[in-house]
Amino acid sequence: MSGPPGAAGDAPAVAVVGGGIAGLAAAWELAGGGAPGTPGTPGARVTVLEADGRLGGKIERRHFAGRHVDLGPDAFVARRPEAVELCQELGLGDELVTPAETAAYVMAGGRLRRLPAGLALGVPTRLGPLARSGILSPAALARAALDVVLPRHAGAAPSDAAVGPLVAGRLGRQVVERLADPLVGGIHAGSVEEMSAAAVFPDLLRAAGQGGSLMRRLRPPAPSGAPAPVFRSLRGGLAALVDHLAEALGRAGVELRTGCEVRRLERRGRWVLDTADGAPLEADAVVLAVPAPRAAALVAPHDAGLAELLGALSYASVTLVTLRFATGDVPPLPPGTGYLVPRTGGAMVTACTWMSAKWPELARPGDVLVRASLGRFGDDRALAMDDDALVGRAVAELTPALGLRGGPTDAMVARFPLAFPQYTVGHLDRVAAMEQAAGRLGGLALAGAALRGVGIPACIASGRRAARSVVGHLEGPGWR
Ligand SMILES: Cc1cc2nc3c(=O)[nH]c(=O)nc-3n(C[C@H](O)[C@H](O)[C@H](O)COP(=O)(O)OP(=O)(O)OC[C@H]3O[C@@H](n4cnc5c(N)ncnc54)[C@H](O)[C@@H]3O)c2cc1C
Incomplete structure (x- = not known):
């Protein structure tokens, strides 16, 4: 790629559509991530365009019952290196925490x-x-x-x-x-x-x-030494990763545009992104880090086959209900982080996390925080229920399981439409076909949970991989 860093006029422009963890990781890679103080190692001008008013996508925290609580994802697997590595690149190595309990x-x-x-x-x-x-x-x-x-x-x-x-x-x-x-x-x-x-x-x-x-x-090999942590998060919750990443991107010269839905992607020599904030953006390369149906709509004018592959991916919607109970209303919970519910019983609750037992920084004397997940692929009952009904249903199902003696003092409902792409048999072949088709469009790459893993580390890996792919395109002959 040509153009010295800082020579904005000559530097190629890369647009990252979607400011979830995959898009942010793509931007970090494009900005020369891991080498702080080297703005844009590849010399690209990078812009992240995010439809929502905040960055992070599925990763979000809210203030609840006097503390900051992750609404959705609250940890990542440590078995894969990408999330831990990103934290370390951001200088957050000392901020990594592990759940207080491991049993489930x-x-x-x-x-x-x-x-x-x-x-x-x-x-x-x-x-x-x-x-x-x-x-x-x-x-x-x-x-x-x-x-x-x-x-x-x-x-x-x-x-x-x-x-x-x-x-x-x-x-x-x-x-x-x-x-x-x-x-x-x-x-x-x-x-x-x-x-x-x-x-x-x-x-x-x-x-x-x-x-x-x-x-x-x-059968796993017999463990030697102390078991390595399975899950990790950050002090202040997983959403702290997004805060730190956004700050570091800003320092590296990446423009972060929120409230900026990309409505159309046109090809007029360069890519032209038509945005909801009325300020279209021209770019030499684009990373699409949005859920598959959104990506399908954007690529449809350019490759109907790719749009069809993306559009055929089904998603499950889930709803999380976070509840606070007075300690006296919750019998002592067994040591652990929570429980799972098999689908065979027809329950709406699929899992329950004992948040204040799992994360000591959420524990306060006098109360217990638990979080119920409702809905799975094929069970969209939650979509038709209002928040009060959902809280009632969650409490009704948790009461016999936990032996609750009273209702919650506070409740918070978070809905996640397009939460989890469904990887059915043949998924990886279809993803390979999608990636090839995107590559043929010239300077377009896909990223995110729709591709090769829904977990945070996999999404980070996919963002960085997409970034390297567009850099490869920009470094190739005749990209302009
Ligand atoms: C409830 C829940 C709990 C989870 N728990 C865990 C967990 O504990 N650990 C774990 O590893 N993983 C967990 N996951 C999975 C993981 O959080 C997600 O797979 C991952 O965060 C998805 O990241 P992403 O960047 O691919 O997509 P998203 O986070 O969905 O980001 C995509 C972004 O694109 C934006 N966008 C969409 N269309 C446009 C457009 N046209 N223009 C501009 N922007 C657009 C969206 O607003 C969004 O911000 C959980 C997921 C859910 C839903």
């Missing part, structure tokens, strides 16, 4: 049962802890045990298959209903019956392809 529960047979040791995502790998957990009926436990003796069935490994049937074939239906679906499906608010193993659980696909016992093949 599942509602099974009308009671909360602690998840057994040795789970690989949602697949049990050791019979002893599984038996002691009481999660499976005796018959289902006996069926799961057949995994170690069933014939091997090795064959050509499929390039993809649905998670649920792969697990059910070796371990039985109840393992799917009570463990795999709440845990693996729950990450995407979807059903493992259609969910792509290649996209969400590649180790399972590999193990199934090798044949033989899934439990043995997926």
Whole structure:
């Protein structure tokens, strides 16, 4: 790419559409992220255009019951490096925190049962802890045990298959209903019956392809030393990541335009972005870091096939209800961060997080904060309910589970439409086709949760990858 940093007239312009974590990570990469004080290493003028009045997308905090509470995401997995690395690049290494508790529960047979040791995502790998957990009926436990003796069935490994049937074939239906679906499906608010193993659980696909016992093949190696934290967040909540990232982007010369929906994307030699704030932007390259239906609408005039692929991606909507109870109304909760609810019982609550037990900085004497998640793919009942009805429903379902003795003193409802893209079988092939089609448009790249992972680290990775892809285009011959 030509043009020395600061020579704004010559520098190529890159527009990042969408100021969620993927778009912000793309902008950070474009601004020479990780090398503070080097504004725009590639020499590009970078503008982030965000429709909402604030940055962060799904990551948002609100003031509730005298403290700042993350509304949606409140942690990221530490197993993948991207989020921790970004925090370190922003100088936030010392601000990283881990949940105070690690155990979690599942509602099974009308009671909360602690998840057994040795789970690989949602697949049990050791019979002893599984038996002691009481999660499976005796018959289902006996069926799961057949995994170690069933014939091997090795064959050509499929390039993809649905998670649920792969697990059910070796371990039985109840393992799917009570463990795999709440845990693996729950990450995407979807059903493992259609969910792509290649996209969400590649180790399972590999193990199934090798044949033989899934439990043995997926068993994690015995831990050596203290276990590494599974989840991490930041002091002040995950939303602090967005605050710090936005500040650092501002310092690096990135323009951050909020309240600026991109309504149309035109090609007049350069890309021209028609914006809601009436100030169109010309750019040499564009990163589209918006949910798939929004990206579909923007690319439709340029590639109908790409728009169709993006538009075909289904989404689950979810609603989170945060509740504050007086301590006296909540019996002591078992040690842990919360519980999951299998879809088979017809409940609307899919999970409950014990926020003030999980994050010590949210704990106050005299109250308990819990958060219920409602809705999953195929269950949109919450969309038709007003906030009071949702709070009532959440409390009605939490009361028997937690033994609540009174109602909440405060409640907050947060709705997330287009919350979780559904990665069905063949998803990664379709994503590869989307990325190729976007690349053919010249200086356009896709990013975000619709592609290769919904978690924060995966979204950061996708933003940075999209940024590198447009830089590659700008560095190539004849981009102007
Ligand atoms: C309730 C909930 C809880 C979650 N919990 C966790 C968790 O604990 N840990 C974890 O790792 N992940 C979690 N996730 C997943 C993760 O938060 C998301 O997948 C991720 O934040 C998505 O980031 P994104 O940048 O791809 O998209 P988004 O955050 O959706 O950002 C896209 C942005 O684009 C903007 N936009 C859309 N159209 C336009 C347009 N035309 N012009 C300009 N801007 C536009 C939107 O306003 C939005 O700000 C959770 C998700 C939800 C919904």
